[in-house]
Amino acid sequence: MKRFIQTIKNIWKIDDLRARIITTIGIVIIYRLGSYVVLPGVDPSHLQALHSQTKDGLLGLLNMFSGGAFSNASIFALGIMPYISASIVVQLLGMAIPYFQKLQKEGESGRKKINQITRYLTVFITAGQAPGYIANLVSQLPNEAISPFDPNITTPSTFFWVSSILILVSGTMFVMWLGEKITDKGIGNGISLIIMVGIIARLPFALFGEFVSRMEEQGGGLVVFLVELVFLIFVVLITILLVQGTRKIPVQFAKRVVGNKQYGGVRQYIPLKVNAAGVMPIIFAQAIMFLPLTVAGFSKSDAMSGFAATFSNFNGFWYNFVFALMIIIFTYFYTAITVNPNQMAEDMKKNGGFIPGVKPGKKTADFIDTVMSRITLPGSLFLALVAIMPAIVRLFGVNSQFAQFYGGTSLLILVGVVLDTLQQIESHLLMRHYDGLMKSGRIKGRSSTSMAG
Numbered sequence: 001m002k003r004f005i006q007t008i009k010n011i012w013k014i015d016d017l018r019a020r021i022i023t024t025i026g027i028v029i030i031y032r033l034g035s036y037v038v039l040p041g042v043d044p045s046h047l048q049a050l051h052s053q054t055k056d057g058l059l060g061l062l063n064m065f066s067g068g069a070f071s072n073a074s075i076f077a078l079g080i081m082p083y084i085s086a087s088i089v090v091q092l093l094g095m096a097i098p099y100f101q102k103l104q105k106e107g108e109s110g111r112k113k114i115n116q117i118t119r120y121l122t123v124f125i126t127a128g129q130a131p132g133y134i135a136n137l138v139s140q141l142p143n144e145a146i147s148p149f150d151p152n153i154t155t156p157s158t159f160f161w162v163s164s165i166l167i168l169v170s171g172t173m174f175v176m177w178l179g180e181k182i183t184d185k186g187i188g189n190g191i192s193l194i195i196m197v198g199i200i201a202r203l204p205f206a207l208f209g210e211f212v213s214r215m216e217e218q219g220g221g222l223v224v225f226l227v228e229l230v231f232l233i234f235v236v237l238i239t240i241l242l243v244q245g246t247r248k249i250p251v252q253f254a255k256r257v258v259g260n261k262q263y264g265g266v267r268q269y270i271p272l273k274v275n276a277a278g279v280m281p282i283i284f285a286q287a288i289m290f291l292p293l294t295v296a297g298f299s300k301s302d303a304m305s306g307f308a309a310t311f312s313n314f315n316g317f318w319y320n321f322v323f324a325l326m327i328i329i330f331t332y333f334y335t336a337i338t339v340n341p342n343q344m345a346e347d348m349k350k351n352g353g354f355i356p357g358v359k360p361g362k363k364t365a366d367f368i369d370t371v372m373s374r375i376t377l378p379g380s381l382f383l384a385l386v387a388i389m390p391a392i393v394r395l396f397g398v399n400s401q402f403a404q405f406y407g408g409t410s411l412l413i414l415v416g417v418v419l420d421t422l423q424q425i426e427s428h429l430l431m432r433h434y435d436g437l438m439k440s441g442r443i444k445g446r447s448s449t450s451m452a453g
Helices: 002-013 015-034 048-053 057-065 081-096 098-104 108-140 158-185 190-215 221-243 251-258 280-289 291-297 302-310 317-338 341-350 362-394 400-406 408-431
Strands: none
Touching (some): 002 408, 015 158, 015 190, 048 108, 057 190, 057 400, 057 408, 081 098, 081 108, 081 158, 081 190, 098 108, 108 158, 158 190, 190 400, 190 408, 221 362, 221 408, 280 317, 280 362, 317 362, 341 362, 362 400, 362 408, 400 408
16 A cells, blocks of 8 residues: 555656646546537437437447447447547558558658548548437437427427537547547547546446346345456456467477477577457457348348347357357457568568577468467457357346446456556656556556557
8 A cells, every 4th residue: 555655646746647647537527528418409308218228239338338428318429439440441441452551651641641531431430320320319219308498399300410410420529539639648548548438437337236136136145246246356357467468479389389399498589479469359250240230120031030130139159159250260360460470580580580490581481370370279269258258147147237347348448448558657657767556567558469449
């Protein structure tokens, strides 16, 4: 406790760090207040149906990422997710289209152009999502809730539609701007921090709901609730180990993996990661898993409806089996794209580096590729396990809202962003010759492990 208090004092002594933390807190407060500002023309006292609709499933996940703004019919209802979608699209384009590959190699000027393209794409994505959100909102509201200030209006007018779409688009762009301001003048990655704040905002409600359900006659009591908390802490610790995981694979271990017994006497390292893909495979797989529901919405076929019903059951075996399998596949796919063994072998050769017992050039590239393929397996299996963990704990009676914190994208984002932010704070402390946050060693954040926000 004494060390913790001293660390807080040291943080407060650093003017720049203190200003950044205060700025970050101020922007987060603005974001949280905005999530309770309801769209003009909507009566907030009639949102019970929307709250019920967003308790679980896809909408529940979107509501968690928006910090409850989705179910509040807020001006920030669509949150930062359109920007995340735009970023993923631009990232995929950078893998396939030469123009974007050229921009990625142009340094700061190319990065600015990519950011501008991402912003424009965010506007288009939000403008496409906003009408769907409003249509769903109108279907969940009683007629008298459409315009509470004029009882004669019982159906949404054209003005209501246009103004709501503009407000939702502006709200998303404002949230994106807040995230960029946190990155520039605050502490941590702003976009990731905003998503994390939205997730954490739902934790007290989920925790209280789980406590109440366990205190009921058939709930199992306080002991079961405490066991759930202990298991949650265990899952979080395991996830932290993955995020802070090995950044360098010993050559000796790598050679054991491929079966080469000639280690050499010197302990060398290869800069490979057990989880080089980060959270991106889960995001890609989740997007694909939503397609059957979308296709079924435009089909009248009974077979398609049954197929959609199977893949809309987030607790079902086939949904989670296919989901886990796709994560494993996407982990290998994304790792193959982001890790270039030929380039690594070429760089090692140029800098005079080599792997003992392996010839430079193509042999080294083949060696790195084989090692990368085999060490990716445990990372992909762990990502798959984390992704389906909410479904597993729901089998034991955990409510759907609280179960989301046992795994999936939400847990990886929480752990990654917290470690990344703490790493930046520690860097400021060490730069001023103060002690770091940890006695055992420096904190490794997402920057060390390629964990996407």
